[in-house]
Amino acid sequence: MSAMREELEKIIHRLPAKQLKLLLSYARELEDDELTSANIADIEAGKAEIARGEWVDWDELKRELNL
Numbered sequence: 001m002s003a004m005r006e007e008l009e010k011i012i013h014r015l016p017a018k019q020l021k022l023l024l025s026y027a028r029e030l031e032d033d034e035l036t037s038a039n040i041a042d043i044e045a046g047k048a049e050i051a052r053g054e055w056v057d058w059d060e061l062k063r064e065l066n067l
Helices: 003-014 017-032 037-051 058-064
Strands: none
16 A cells, blocks of 8 residues: 555544545545646646746745735
């Protein structure tokens, strides 16, 4: 068994029932999740913005917004 799977199982065993229900719901979404052509276009547009230098440093933005 992989180390990642073992770690995930340890976390799952510690979670209360309410959080397990949320995790199960999320896992089902991940299992069924497929990228649409619109998703792929958004990803490619984001990559192009980054390549053009159109991005903001998260820590700098938090400082500017006093967060």
